[in-house]
Amino acid sequence: MQVSEYKPRIVAFCCNWCSYAGADLAGNNRLNYPAEVKIIRVPCSCRVNPSFVLRAFQRGADGVIICGCHPGDCHYTSGNYYTRRRMAMLFSMLEYLGIEKERTRVEWVSAAEGAKFAATMNDFVETVAALGENKRLEDLRCKR
Amino acid sequence: MHNKDNVTERVLRISGVNARRCMKCGKCSASCPSYDEMEYHPHQFVYMVESGDVEPLLNSRSIYKCLTCFACVDRCPRGVEPVKLVEAIRLEVIREQGANHLRADDVPAKIDEDVPQQLLVSAFRKYAK
Amino acid sequence: MKVSYFPGCTLKTTAKELDAYTRASAKALGVTLEEIENWQCCGGVFTTANDEIATKLSSIRALTEANAKEQPLVSVCSACHNVIKQTNRAMQTDADFAFRVNNYMRMQSDTYTEYHGEARVMHFLELLRDEIGFDKVAAAVKNSLKGKKIAAYYGCLLLRPGKTMQMDDVENPRIIEDLIRALGAEPVIYASRNECCGGYVALDSPDSAAKQSRKVLDGAISAGADLIVTACPLCRYNLIKNGKSDIPVVYFTELLAEALGVKETEDAQ
Amino acid sequence: MPRIGVFVCWCGSNIAGTVDVSTVSEAVKNEQGVVFSTNYQYMCSQSGQDIIKNAIRKHNLTGIVVCSCSPRMHEATFRKTAAAAGLNPYMVEIANIREQCSWVHKDMLTGTQKAIVLTKAAIAKVNLNSPLTPGESPVTKRALVIGGGIAGIQTALDIADAGFPVDIVETKPTIGGKMAQLDKTFPTLDCAACILTPKMVDAAQNDKIRIYSYSEVEEVNGFVGNFDVKIRRKARYVKEELCTGCGLCTEKCPQKKVPNEFNMGMDNRRAIYIPFAQAVPKVATIDADYCTMLKTGKCGVCSKVCTAGAIDYKQKDEIITERYGAIVAATGFNPISMDKFDEYAYSQSKDVITSLEFERLTNAAGPTAGKLLRPSDGKHPHTVVFVQCVGSRCAAAEKGKEYCSKICCMYTAKHAMLIRDKYPDVEVYVFYIDVRTPGKNFDEFYRRAVEEYGVHYIKGMVGKVSPEGDVLKVQASDLIANKQLHIDADLVVLAAAIEPDKSARSLATMLTASMDTNDFFTEAHPKLRPVESPTAGVFLSGACQGPKDIPETVSQAGAAASKVIGLLAKDKLIGNPCIAHSDEMMCNGCSSCERVCPYGAITYVNKEFRMPDRTTLVRRVASVNEAVCQGCGACTVACPSGAMDLRGFTAQQIMSEVDAICK
Structure with a gap:
């Protein structure tokens, strides 16, 4: 019971062309997912600087997910490939620092995949909730 | 029952062949100089291993007809290397069943x-x- | 130049002349063949199964010895060359295989140094073409073979698998033809020159091997050849056995020795 | 100090049903910068927009947050509203509290809390917004089409038809490309020349079209709307404006042993030549590699016979520079070399030919005047074997191509049918892996070859072709019958895979257009922008983008033309202001950003900086071409010094959103 009480803080970066539209579609279809997921719109997943992810953890996020167009479908041709490589490196570094790899994720969600967006978020929130709070990187000086 | 899956798996492992790459063009069989001596032909070796149906191959004289001339290897457009499957199946018979030919x-x-x-x-x- | 030389079992028995003519020709062309010490039989055929270690160790021993001497490893028998070259390639490309081989070899000898296919493996034909040069060979010819129409027979082992052997275009080779030209004779091109002679199947199903050999023989004969040359004792055996006396089949080194004028010398006996 | 207004929309009950809108507008009142906050039933309605406009004016707002539906829905609307009230439209941020809040949560408390957080994030961001103005650049109203095959011709005709001038650059002495070499076309069997040559003439006669034949693009600078292109007009040693195309020189030239590339080398031409009768421009060209006069200075026959005085042995290459608003790549394809497939004996027998050679062999204007004769001995063949997929669908990159060449199934059916139609005595075998005929009337066409013309289609590949005497022994698989077949053929035709023309790679480098691993040009989006390159102002037409048949090429050519027309119709280009920008003081000139930019929008310039001690220092710094940058942001992350940032989505802005969400 205690696990379900706890509400993790999730930051979701969504690219404007595919995943943000996919999230909109989830809304259009009234597909529920937890309110803990807050979306930040970026033009392309490759705009997500690893420092944004670090910042989120520093400020107390419990999980960070980056959503982009499927490989080959990037609006900017190759942005999601950069994302994939950059985040693979970042995530392994984070794991080394003690941030469980389940707290970070890159997913490809197209503008047509409202259902996938909702399912992904449900799954991600559940996974992160099971891990409990992220205390490893949280900077208590930033806490209000 | 003979554990078919284990044999297939072993054949795939020791041959190092990825049978799924086969696109069923038949160029291996078109190139095989021993074709007419064989009951099962090179493309069938690939297909039968891919589908896990290795048993008939183990019992076929076809495995002794291969000349290991590598024509199928050189001409396969997909890099499947059928000769390696024939070799692996023959070894399977010789090693596992001790059936020296x-x-x-x-x-x-x-x-x-x-x-x-x-x-x-x-x-x-x-x-x- | 000095090279390491792997003769192979057949060259010490039924194919003594292949060995002798090779040595005589090499000497005439200024190449010293240093026979690998205590070489062991290559096994005749390369086993493609990647879990076979023991059958490939004789090649490894020869390769590492040549490598230690910083010499290319030269053989003249197609089968030996094929087995050694394929083994060497496996050492270069299959890390798992190389790991296991190196472990095994280390157990055998304290002085063994890790090997990853560094040695250069050459067939005697490649030595003639790439190191000596067919132009030099041509210049050394004493008895030109002018007027002879000779069919080169490659068989399968010299050329295939092409990715590994890298001797020549697998489907349209020319290395032996170029040698034939260098010796003053006229090469005869026919389609079955890179088809298998029937190989080791000759023991199990002589009939099917005979069919293969016949195809080669008929191809060469109908193309107007007076003579077939080959590099492989098994090819020669199969062709002679199934060719009756339709056409002579000789080793290319015999031809070479003849043209260089060393066939009757002491070196070739 | 920012003065921010917050406008929370009810969207009827769409938002207000799950989000307590007044709580939201109340809760953010004390956020940094907020001076005004309200809610209303329909913010996007006229009266809702009036509320926003009035508040902007009344409260001197410097930024607004509209809490409403998705920005993909109404961001443009509210930006216009802001602009109407005198606020820079990029000072508007949207908090998406409908699609991403009220519609996905059921519970009022949850919805309201989340809406508050989303609003706070938007407020945090808008605090850091700065007014943005889209850049403008002029458009040169002239297009360049590179490649004069059917793709290039059609693109040029369509652009010219819309009234814009267009130049075609073709490396060969004539336009026409591969289609000019074809005999009949599938699936209708109309003659290629009959439908192509009128188009070539149209192009030549159109006063909007200039044809630079025997010319190559040498250098491309600039960007969309303003490309400066250097074109090398190769010396053809014939004055184009004087030559009448009478052809007398090509008959009198004593050098008769030049392989005729138009006939795939199956016959010879002279050293001075006109590629074919309908060539455009119909002008002779001297082949410098073979011309005795050019090589030794002794001959001059062509000059003597030319009554127009058009021969000029002293002609030199000429470089011209032109400015274009748009560039279309239409560089086409070639069959791959058959060197690596000698199991089919292409290099061993003259009677093993490629399909393109076969086209010439059946063409009435070809080396045999259209009669089906074996190249080796000129005899009539009785058995013809076609081999499909030679080099196509081949995983070994050093030999062939992994892709399907797409056109071979259909042209082989055509060839087989043409033979059986003219020579019913000839047996025709087609060896195939799969017969791929998706296309209008395509499968019907293939079935006709089988059912009406009696072509033997055999599933299986050919393993080896052995030339023996004057027959070609074909050893092949019949996979359905599970047999190995041995056929004595008189002629073997190989359906060679096709690959992009070799010139495409250097052209792509000049254009900063991207290519795939096979050297086909990459489209901006594989589904939605198939005729645009990711590089703005560069468009793709025909087989340079991927294997294509004629109908597809023509429709793509038209599509590329319409995109070009759309661009040239503009007087100026208005850019997206949300693009990358480099802080020159921070840039260390490392080139990381340049390497990741998919558009080639970043260049490096040497710039003089005034130092605090009044000395000057020249440093290499990144410079973003605002007309080319599309604003993806890849460079911002690649930049190690933090100099590169993305306007509208700055690192500061995004981090402020992160902070607001994590509070």
């Missing part, structure tokens, strides 16, 4: 005085453990 006792009757060493060592390597 060639016995030393039978050799003298088969040879003449000109037979090069090479023929004997090759044949033993191919047909016996």
Whole structure:
């Protein structure tokens, strides 16, 4: 019971062309997912600087997910490939620092995949909730 | 029951062949000089291994007909290397079932005085453990 | 130049002349063949199964010895060359295989140094073409073979698998033809020159091997050849056995020795 | 100090049903910068927009947050509203509290809390917004089409038809490309020349079209709307404006042994030549590699016979520079070399030919005047074997191509049908892996070859072709019958895979257009922008983008033309202001950004900086071409010094959103 009480803080970066539209579609279809997921719109997943992810953890996020167009479908041709490589490196570094790899994720969600967006978020929130709070990187000086 | 999956798996592993790459064009069989000697042809080896149906191959004389000439390897457009499957299946029979296809006792009757060493060592390597 | 030399079992028995003519020709062309010490039989055929270690160790021993001497490893028998070259390639490309081989070899000898296919493996034909040069060979010819129409027979082992052997275009080779030209004779091109002679199947199903050999023989004969040359004792055996006396089949080194004028010398005996 | 207004929309009950809108507008009142906050039933309605406009004016707002539906829905609307009230439209941020809040949560408390957080994030961001103005650049109203095959011709005709001038650059002495070499076309069997040559003439006669034949693009600078292109007009040693195309020189030239590339080398031409009768421009060209006069200075026959005085042995290459608003790549394809497939004996027998050679062999204007004769001995063949997929669908990159060449199934059916139609005595075999005929009337066409013309289609590949005497022994698989077949053929035709023209790679480098691993040009989006390159102002037409047949090429050519027309119709280009920008003081000139930019929008310039001690220092710094940058942001992350940032989505802005969400 205690696990379900706890509400993790999730930051979701969504690219404007595919995943943000996919999230909109989830809304259009009234597909529920937890309110803990807050979306930040970026033009392309490759705009997500690893420092944004670090910042989120520093400020107390419990999980960070980056959503982009499927490989080959990037609006900017190759942005999601950069994302994939950059985040693979970042995530392994984070794991080394003690941030469980389940707290970070890159997913490809197209503008047509409202259902996938909702399912992904449900799954991600559940996974992160099971891990409990992220205390490893949280900077208590930033806490209000 | 004979564990078919294990055999298939072993054949795939020791051959190092990815049978799924096959696009069923038949160029291996079109290139095979021993085609007419075989009951199962090179493309069938690939297909049967891919679908896990190795049993008939283990019991077929076709595995002793392959000349290991590598024509199927060089001409396959997908890099499947059927000869390696034939070899792996033959080894499966020789190793696992101990069924040597060639016995030393039978050799003298088969040879003449000109037979090069090479023929004997090759044949033993191919047909016996 | 000095090279390591792997003769192979057949060259010490039924194919003594292949060995002798090779040595005589090499000497005439200024190449010293240093025979690998205590070489062991290559096994005749390369086993493609990647879990076979023991059958490939004789090649490894020869390769590491040549490598230690910083010499290319030269053989003249197609089968030996094929087995050694394929083994060397496996050492270069299959890390798992190389790991296991190196472990095994280390157990055998304290002085063994890790090997990953560094040695250069050459067929005697490649030595003639790439190191000596066919132009130099041509210049050294004493008895030109002018007027002879000769069919080169490659068989399968010299050329295939092409990715590994890298001797020549697998489907349209020319290295032996170029040698034939260098010796003053006329090469005869026919389609079955890179088809298998029937190989080791000759023991198990002589009939099917005979069919293969016949195809080669008929191809060469109908193309107008007076003579077939080959590099492989098994090819020669199969062709002679199934060719009756339709056409002579000789080793290319015999031809070479003849043209260089060393065939009757002491070196070739 | 920012003065921010917050406008929370009810969207009827769409938002207000799950989000307590007044709580939201109340809760953010004390956020940094907020001076005004309200809610209303329909913010996007006229009266809702009036509320926003009035508040902007009344409260001197410097930024607004509209809490409403998705920005993909109404961001443009509210930006216009802001602009109407005198606020820079990029000072508007949207908090998406409908699609991403009220519609996905059921519970009022949850919805309201989340809406508050989303609003706070938007407020945090808008605090850091700065007014943005889209850049403008002029458009040169002239297009360049590179490649004069059917793709290039059609593109040029369509652009010219819309009234814009267009130049075609073709490396060969004539336009026409591969289609000019074809005999009949599938699936209708109309003659290629009959439908192509009128188009070539149209192009030549159109006063909007200039044809630079025997010319190559040498250098491309600039960007969308303003490309400066250097074109090398190769010396053809014939004055184009004087030559009448009478052809007398090509008959009198004593050098008769030049392989005729138009006939795939199956016959010879002279050293001075006109590629074919309908060539455009119909002008002779001297082949410098073969011309005795050019090589030794002794001959001059062509000059003597030319009554127009058009021969000029002293002609030199000429470089011209032109400015274009748009560039279309239409560089086409070639069959791959058959060197690596000698199991089919292409290099061993003259009677093993490629399909393109076969086209010439059946063409009435070809080396045999259209009669089906074996190249080796000129005899009539009785058995013809076609081999499909030679080099196509081949995983070994050093030999062939992994892709399907797409056109071979259909042209082989055509060839087989043409033979059986003219020579019913000839047996025709087609060896195939799969017959791929998706296309209008395509499968019907293939079935006709089988059912009406009696072509033997055999599933299986050919393993080896052995030339023996004057027959070609074909050893092949019949996979359905599970047999190995041995056929004595008189002629073997190989359906060679096709590959992009070799010139495409250097052209792509000049254009900073991207290519795939096979050297086909990459489209901006594989589904939605198939005729645009990711590089703005560069468009793709025909087989340079991927294997294509004629109908597809023509429709793509038209599509590329319409995109070009759309661009040239503009007087100026208005850019997206949300693009990358480099802080020159921070840039260390490392080139990381340049390497990741998919558009080639970043260049490096040497710039002089005034130092605090009044000395000057020249440093290499990144410079973003605002007309080319599309604003993806890849460079911002690649930049190690933090100099590169993305306007509208700055690192500061995004981090402020992160902070607001994590509070």
